[in-house]
Amino acid sequence: MRCSAAALESGDVRVLARLHAAGLARDLARAAIVTGLGLVAGWLLLRAGAGGLPPRVLTLTAALAGGAALAAGVSGLLRIVGRGSGLRWFAAGLAGGVAVLWIA
Amino acid sequence: MDRVTPPAAPPLAAVFLRLFTVQASWNYDRLIGVGMGVAEEPLLRGLKGPSGDGAAYRAAVARGAHFFNAHPYLCGLAVGAAARAEYDGAPPEQVERLRTALCGPLGALGDRLVWAGWLPLLSAAAIAAIALGAGWGAVAGFLLIYNVGHVALRWWALRAGWAAGAGVVGALRSPVLQSGPGLVLPAMALVAGFCLPLAARWLVRPFPLVPAVGCALAAALGVALLRWRPGRIKSLWLGLVAVALGIAGGWVWR
Numbered sequence: 001m002r003c004s005a006a007a008l009e010s011g012d013v014r015v016l017a018r019l020h021a022a023g024l025a026r027d028l029a030r031a032a033i034v035t036g037l038g039l040v041a042g043w044l045l046l047r048a049g050a051g052g053l054p055p056r057v058l059t060l061t062a063a064l065a066g067g068a069a070l071a072a073g074v075s076g077l078l079r080i081v082g083r084g085s086g087l088r089w090f091a092a093g094l095a096g097g098v099a100v101l102w103i104a
Numbered sequence: 105m106d107r108v109t110p111p112a113a114p115p116l117a118a119v120f121l122r123l124f125t126v127q128a129s130w131n132y133d134r135l136i137g138v139g140m141g142v143a144e145e146p147l148l149r150g151l152k153g154p155s156g157d158g159a160a161y162r163a164a165v166a167r168g169a170h171f172f173n174a175h176p177y178l179c180g181l182a183v184g185a186a187a188r189a190e191y192d193g194a195p196p197e198q199v200e201r202l203r204t205a206l207c208g209p210l211g212a213l214g215d216r217l218v219w220a221g222w223l224p225l226l227s228a229a230a231i232a233a234i235a236l237g238a239g240w241g242a243v244a245g246f247l248l249i250y251n252v253g254h255v256a257l258r259w260w261a262l263r264a265g266w267a268a269g270a271g272v273v274g275a276l277r278s279p280v281l282q283s284g285p286g287l288v289l290p291a292m293a294l295v296a297g298f299c300l301p302l303a304a305r306w307l308v309r310p311f312p313l314v315p316a317v318g319c320a321l322a323a324a325l326g327v328a329l330l331r332w333r334p335g336r337i338k339s340l341w342l343g344l345v346a347v348a349l350g351i352a353g354g355w356v357w358r
Contacts, residue, residue: 001131008138008169011162013145016169020142023129054358061350063315064322066307068346071326072339074300077228078331080220081293089290093297097232101301104236 107193108151108160115146116184120262122146123180134171140183141169147187147266164190167199173207175214177257182206184265185272192269202270213281218254221288226250228292228299235302318353322346 007015081090126139148168151161167186174182182203189199226246233242257280264275275281304323308316326346329337 001133005133008141009166011164011166013162013165016138016141016145016165019138020125020129023131023138024125027128054354056358057351057354059311059315060318060354060357061347063308063311063319064346064350064353065343067319067322068326068339068343070304070307070319070323071330071342073303074323074327075330075334075339077224077296077300078327079334080224081296086289086293089293090297093294094300095297096294097298097301100236100298101305 108153108191110188110191111147111150114266115149116262116266118146119143119183120180120259123176123183123258123262126176126179134169135173136176136179137170137172140172140179141165143180144168144183144187147183148190151190160190163196164199167196167203170200170203172203174210175218177218177254178210178214178261180258180262181210181265181272181275184262184267185269185275186265188266188269194270198270202272206272209276213276213285216285217281217288218257221285221292222253223250225288225292225295226253228296231303232295232299235299235306314357318350322349 001019004015004019008019077090081087122139122143122145126136126143129138129142130136131138145165145168148161148164151164152158153160164187167190168183172179172182185206186199186203189202194202226249230242230246233245238245260280264278265272268275304320308319311319326342329342330339
């Protein structure tokens with residue numbers, strides 16, 4: 001970036017386009033690598049016999065991971081909602097959700 | 105600077121498409137400045153003039169690629185306004201000031217309107233719909249409505265910026281930006297609150313009693329930890345610890 005600063009300051013469109021294309025290519029490579037790593041990790045786990053683990057291990061792991069995901073979601077939500085009127089709207093919605101659960 | 109007649113048919117579609125990649129060349133020196141320059145460039149081609157020396161064009165392109173940061177959905181407003189100001193003969197310092205002045209408001213407005221409003225509102229609505237049995241239709245509805253909303257916002261921002269030029273402050277007073285957060289934020293809080301018990305019930309429903317209690321405990325403890333030490337305790341670490349505890353506990357329980 002700093003090597004191209006002079007060319008950018010002179011309004012060189014080719015350098016501008018090249019920098020941007022390089023950024024796009026890096027994004028593409030990063031996305032491909034992360035996706036690939038995820039897929040390979042899943043495949044390795046299956047090969048290592050993760051599917052053959054005792055059902056209770058799988059169930060408890062899924063339950064605790066689900067609980068942690070719920071905690072992350074609620075914590076982020078409370079941060080966005082904040083205090084004051086937002087919290088009052090949130091409480092009203094919560095009451096509505098509980099009422100629907102009660103009725104259903 | 106002399107005033108130059110803006111193109112009768114400005115290439116707004118090309119600029120609009122380029123704006124989708126505005127963050128691709130993000131860097132610590134100029135943040136999204138390079139992406140802004142790339143997006144603005146088609147609008148500036150009319151500055152090359154009949155002589156073809158392109159001095160005004162090159163200077164405008166260089167200014168367009170200077171430091172900039174804002175919400176990606178609203179930065180089209182700055183792109184359009186800066187390009188129009190170049191045609192209107194605004195002095196270079198004024199164009200720079202315009203860009204600098206737009207960074208904060210566009211960032212703050214976009215964060216409130218989209219990241220804290222539109223996106224969580226629709227996510228919560230989709231989750232609630234799934235918990236109530238809507239299935240994949242809810243996912244498709246979320247993708248459709250969210251994308252229609254943000255694409256429309258991006259298009260409006262670009263056109264409003266191009267129409268307003270240096271007087272872009274008027275566009276910032278648009279009802280979309282002024283009253284939008286005031287409507288979306290309470291709606292988001294209401295729908296998020298509504299979604300929470302439904303999502304929790306939906307998540308716990310498939311589990312037998314012991315894992316269901318574990319799930320509830322993990323959620324309660326996780327919220328307490330994340331609220332107690334925000335920033336110090338990360339959601340990712342919490343998730344990994346939960347997985348490790350699940351494997352260890354399940355092994356003992358089997």
